[in-house]
Structures are given as C-alpha cells and as structure tokens.
Amino acid sequence: MASDFSVTLKNGISTQVSFISSMKDLSRIIEGCQGNVLLVADANSAYLVPDQIKNRVILPPGERYKTWQAVERIVSAALDAHLARDSVMIALGGGVVCDITALSASLYMRGCRLILVPTTLLCMVDASLGGKTAIDFEGGKNLIGTFYPAEKVLVAPQTLDSLPESEYISGLGEVLKHAFLSGDEELYDFLHSRCDRILSRDRGTLVEMLGLSLHVKASYIERDPEEKKGIRQALNLGHTFAHALESIETFGISHGIAVAWGVSRAVACSYAKGLVDDEFVHKADGLLRMYGYDIDMRVAPKRWDDFIAAVGKDKKRASGSVRFVLLEGFGKPVLSPVEDDLVRSLVVQGA
Ligand SMILES: NC(=O)c1ccc[n+]([C@@H]2O[C@H](COP(=O)([O-])OP(=O)(O)OC[C@H]3O[C@@H](n4cnc5c(N)ncnc54)[C@H](O)[C@@H]3O)[C@@H](O)[C@H]2O)c1
Structure with missing residues (x-):
C-alpha cells in the first residue's frame, strides 16, 4: 500500500489521504466516526455502500444531475436523519457525487464534517483533493460552488474494478498530465515502464501510480x-x-x-x-x-x-x-x- 499523507490547505485546514485495501476498512472507519452519518452514492457506486449504513441518498448517475435538486435531496435527507454540525457526510462515487456532496456538506448548518471516497480514477487523482465543491447551473459548468476541503479522502483502488474502460482511460488522461507537471520525472518513468500493468489495472501497480x-x-x-x-x-x-x-x-x-x-x-x-x-x-x-x-x-x-x-x-x-x-x-x-x-x-x- 502507498503511504498515507496529509495535505494542508487554506487556513491550515488539512485533508488526510489514506489508502484502504478493502471495503471492510471503510465499514470500520464509518463505525469509528463520532456522530451521525449520511452516505451519498449514485446508482453505479451504490453497490459499494456498506450494509450498516441506513442513512443514504442514491442519486441518478451523470453530470446532468449535478444540480440544486441533488443538493436539496441531500440536505433534506440530512435533516430527516437529524444530522448535526458534528455529523459526517460521506460521498462514495465519482467526481459528480463528490462535488455535490461536498457542496451540501459545506452548506448544511454552515458546514458539517465531510469524507470523500472516490470511486473513479479521475476522482481519485483529481476531483477528491483540493477542496473545490460545485454544481452546474443554467448551462454553466461548476458555476456554483464553495471551497470546503474534506477531512479525509479514502482511496480504495479495488472500487476501480467495476469502472467502465472508457471512464478508466478518461481518468488516465489526468494521471499522464500530472507526469508532465512533476519535476522529478518519477511519475513519467513509472508510467513509461508499467504501461501494460496499468492498462490491465494490476492492483499493486495502481496503488503506486x-x-x-x-x-x-x-x-x-x-x-x-x-x-x-x-x-x-x-x-x-x-x-x-x-x-x-x-x-x-x-x-x-x-x-x-x-x-x-x-x-x-x-x-x-x-x-x-x-x-x-x-x-x-x-x-x-x-x-x-x-x-x-x-x-x-x-x-x-x-x-x-x-x-x-x-x-x-x-x-x-x-x-x-x-x-x-x-x-x-x-x-x-x-x-x-x-x-x-x-x-x-x-x-x-x-x-
Ligand atoms: N472538485 C474538483 O476539484 C474537480 C476536479 C476535476 C473534476 N471535477 C468534476 O468531476 C466530475 C467528473 O468526475 P468523474 O469522471 O468521476 O465523473 P462521474 O462522477 O460522472 O463518474 C463517471 C461514471 O462512472 C460511474 N461510476 C463511478 N464509480 C464507479 C465504479 N466504481 N464502478 C462503475 N461505475 C462507476 C458514475 O456513475 C458515472 O456514470 C465533473 O463534474 C467535474 O466537474 C471536480
């Protein structure tokens, strides 16, 4: 497993990035959360939701549902489940689910706790880190949003097993981009020497990447x-x-x-x-x-x-x-x- 690390953002707020090797680890982390939990997924990531989670919102998948209505659904479910400011919203999905949930968490009671569990490659290497939240509005992509870093990002590479090939290749585009932005060429050399294993989604290679x-x-x-x-x-x-x-x-x-x-x-x-x-x-x-x-x-x-x-x-x-x-x-x-x-x-x- 790659090492966990933390990223310090605005006003010293940190996001802890951890790699988890099984969905049981996710269940354990959720059980260890103090306070009430609401989990948000979409129809394609819903199968990964641990059974123990009763408070859940399953959104329709896709960018066209990155809307106010989705935020309203999440906030209403949070109220129904009596979430408080110290409660936790957990997003389990791609960039769309993570962006909407993060925006909802930033607004609910002026901000409740937030954990992101990205399930697409693009979301793991890009959307989950950095604190940007958003929905689309009146044709404007990501027009409405806030800056609200998650307290934890849990990277579970095994969730990529079910990701359609087109989505996987799409996420790899962002990984390759990072290779050119890195001064030490380590990522470039890694991508250059492990192409076959990366394309076949070899788990250990993916974790390193x-x-x-x-x-x-x-x-x-x-x-x-x-x-x-x-x-x-x-x-x-x-x-x-x-x-x-x-x-x-x-x-x-x-x-x-x-x-x-x-x-x-x-x-x-x-x-x-x-x-x-x-x-x-x-x-x-x-x-x-x-x-x-x-x-x-x-x-x-x-x-x-x-x-x-x-x-x-x-x-x-x-x-x-x-x-x-x-x-x-x-x-x-x-x-x-x-x-x-x-x-x-x-x-x-x-x-
Ligand atoms: N906040 C940021 O900094 C940031 C950065 C980059 C992109 N984004 C946003 O991220 C979004 C794109 O993210 P994306 O590419 O993850 O799109 P997405 O969330 O729409 O996921 C792509 C597809 O994969 C499906 N899916 C997700 N996980 C799956 C799994 N494990 N198995 C099978 N299917 C699965 C989804 O249901 C969807 O159909 C855009 O809205 C973009 O604006 C945000």
Whole structure:
C-alpha cells in the first residue's frame, strides 16, 4: 500500500489521504466516526455502500444531475436523519457525487464534517483533493460552488474494478498530465515502464501510480490553496485546448481523451515558442501514444471559428486574454497568452 499523507490547505485546514485495501476498512472507519452519518452514492457506486449504513441518498448517475435538486435531496435527507454540525457526510462515487456532496456538506448548518471516497480514477487523482465543491447551473459548468476541503479522502483502488474502460482511460488522461507537471520525472518513468500493468489495472501497480499522481496534485495545491498565485492553475495543463475540443465535439468525447490531446497541443505550443526542445516533445508524445491517445486528431477547418470562440470562453482568463498553461520542461509550467494564428496551426487539419 502507498503511504498515507496529509495535505494542508487554506487556513491550515488539512485533508488526510489514506489508502484502504478493502471495503471492510471503510465499514470500520464509518463505525469509528463520532456522530451521525449520511452516505451519498449514485446508482453505479451504490453497490459499494456498506450494509450498516441506513442513512443514504442514491442519486441518478451523470453530470446532468449535478444540480440544486441533488443538493436539496441531500440536505433534506440530512435533516430527516437529524444530522448535526458534528455529523459526517460521506460521498462514495465519482467526481459528480463528490462535488455535490461536498457542496451540501459545506452548506448544511454552515458546514458539517465531510469524507470523500472516490470511486473513479479521475476522482481519485483529481476531483477528491483540493477542496473545490460545485454544481452546474443554467448551462454553466461548476458555476456554483464553495471551497470546503474534506477531512479525509479514502482511496480504495479495488472500487476501480467495476469502472467502465472508457471512464478508466478518461481518468488516465489526468494521471499522464500530472507526469508532465512533476519535476522529478518519477511519475513519467513509472508510467513509461508499467504501461501494460496499468492498462490491465494490476492492483499493486495502481496503488503506486495513485500515490505518485496524488503527490503531484498535492504539491501544487499546497503551494497555492486558493488558486490565487497562478501555481495551482498549472493543473489546468491541456485543459484550454481540451475544453474547446469538448465543446465543439458533437458526438461527445471523454474528458480524459480531450485532456491528453490538449496536453499534446500544449507541448507542441511550448515547442513552437522555443520553451522546450525536440527531446521533450518526443518523450511527451511517446508517452501519450503509448497509452493509445489519439494526439493526431485535428479540428476540421470549418469548425475553427467555433473552436476559437470556445477557447475565448474558457475560464482561465487574465485581464481579458486567455492564458494557456505551457511547459518549459518537466515540472516547469508557465502561464502565457497564445496568438490565435499559432493555436490554429496546432489544432486545424492541414493548417
Ligand atoms: N472538485 C474538483 O476539484 C474537480 C476536479 C476535476 C473534476 N471535477 C468534476 O468531476 C466530475 C467528473 O468526475 P468523474 O469522471 O468521476 O465523473 P462521474 O462522477 O460522472 O463518474 C463517471 C461514471 O462512472 C460511474 N461510476 C463511478 N464509480 C464507479 C465504479 N466504481 N464502478 C462503475 N461505475 C462507476 C458514475 O456513475 C458515472 O456514470 C465533473 O463534474 C467535474 O466537474 C471536480
């Protein structure tokens, strides 16, 4: 098992990250919780809910249920179950369940206790750590939210056994992203040398990978807990390209596949600006291809206007201009505006 660790966030609040090797451990931790417990899952993670939990809310799965109605259901259930401020809300699910439950916990009686048990790869390495809570509102993704770190994140790799392949590959996109944000190349070397075992979800290999990936995320959020210094924004590497691709892709593309493509475009952009050399591009593209990501995907010329309009809407704006996360090497992100002509040359077919 990877070692447990804690991450210190805003005002010295810490999140304890622990690896658990069986769902029995989860039951034991819940039994050890002082006070009342309410557990929130969705229909796909509900099978993991320990029998002993009577107070439970099972939400319908999917981003389109990341709504006020879901928060209302949780808060109503909390009232029915007489939860107090020292009671615990536990989220057992992917990023959607964790984001909604965390928002509910931050609002209920001005904040009750919160434990997250992520059950998707994306949520384990990304959404569960860092204190961001959210629901979508009137078409705006994550428009309403608070900052409310969980007291514990319990990582249970065995929950990934039932995760559909497409969701697993999607989560891996974020892990690969972390490899380029890490200065010591340990995660890069690990991903490079264990590809087969990672793709076949070998448990021991996964635990090591999760530990390395989580430490990269932790190192960025600890240095910039409230995303005010530009350090934490580096975690959006590849995301400006990815969000624009996702928004114009009519047939739907998974987030992680878009992120992997976005990372390759950010690396190409860094190269075009003279920030990295051939060898770095070769290493980055090689790793992304090794995991089967299509980094040669390009946008049809007739979709360019939609693509660049979507880039403009991206939230990482500074003084009216969009700042992309680029790289000067492993673990050396920089935020920089990029001219539209350069973006076009990187993403449009035949440009
Ligand atoms: N708070 C943050 O910092 C942060 C960071 C990144 C992403 N997010 C949010 O996370 C969400 C995406 O997270 P996600 O990819 O986990 O999506 P998700 O929660 O929708 O889960 C993806 C699918 O997998 C299913 N599922 C979950 N666990 C399963 C399991 N063990 N076995 C089988 N199926 C399972 C879910 O029901 C869902 O259908 C987005 O809403 C995004 O905004 C938040």
